[in-house]
Amino acid sequence: MAVAFLLYVVAEIAAVWAVGSAVGVLGTIALLFAGAFVGSWLARREGGRAFRAFAESARLGRPADAEKELTDGMLIGLGGLLILLPGFVSDVIGLLFILPPTRSVARKVWQKRMARRAVKFANRTRGPVMVMDSEVVVDAPPAEAAKKQPPVIEGRIVEG
Numbered sequence: 001m002a003v004a005f006l007l008y009v010v011a012e013i014a015a016v017w018a019v020g021s022a023v024g025v026l027g028t029i030a031l032l033f034a035g036a037f038v039g040s041w042l043a044r045r046e047g048g049r050a051f052r053a054f055a056e057s058a059r060l061g062r063p064a065d066a067e068k069e070l071t072d073g074m075l076i077g078l079g080g081l082l083i084l085l086p087g088f089v090s091d092v093i094g095l096l097f098i099l100p101p102t103r104s105v106a107r108k109v110w111q112k113r114m115a116r117r118a119v120k121f122a123n124r125t126r127g128p129v130m131v132m133d134s135e136v137v138v139d140a141p142p143a144e145a146a147k148k149q150p151p152v153i154e155g156r157i158v159e160g
Contacts, residue, residue, distance in 0.1 A: 012087035039083030
């Protein structure tokens, strides 16, 4: 994780240096402020849309759509945070999380990753499970139900 953060910092410095060499110091500062302003406006607009869509799907009782809208809201919030960080690399990544076409790709990747992690976590704590329609389905009875049943000892009784 430390290596990724170091690479991010180096990429941000290189991007600011390259833009500064091309447009000058004042132009670079103006571009950073303009990116933060436009990005925050876009994040606010898309966040409002995602919230209204979430409220509508929750009101109509559609959990699959509500999950989609909730994930969209999370990605928009993360994109807005990245845009407010100074730097051009974070602005581009944040913009990718905010724009609807690229956000849908990020949402699918995020949901697949979370489904795999949910199965991995549930397998570790409850036994074999799988995820269907964003719900964890247990194949075997829970460990608590197995403990409540009396033990069965197989064999035969020998009298003698």
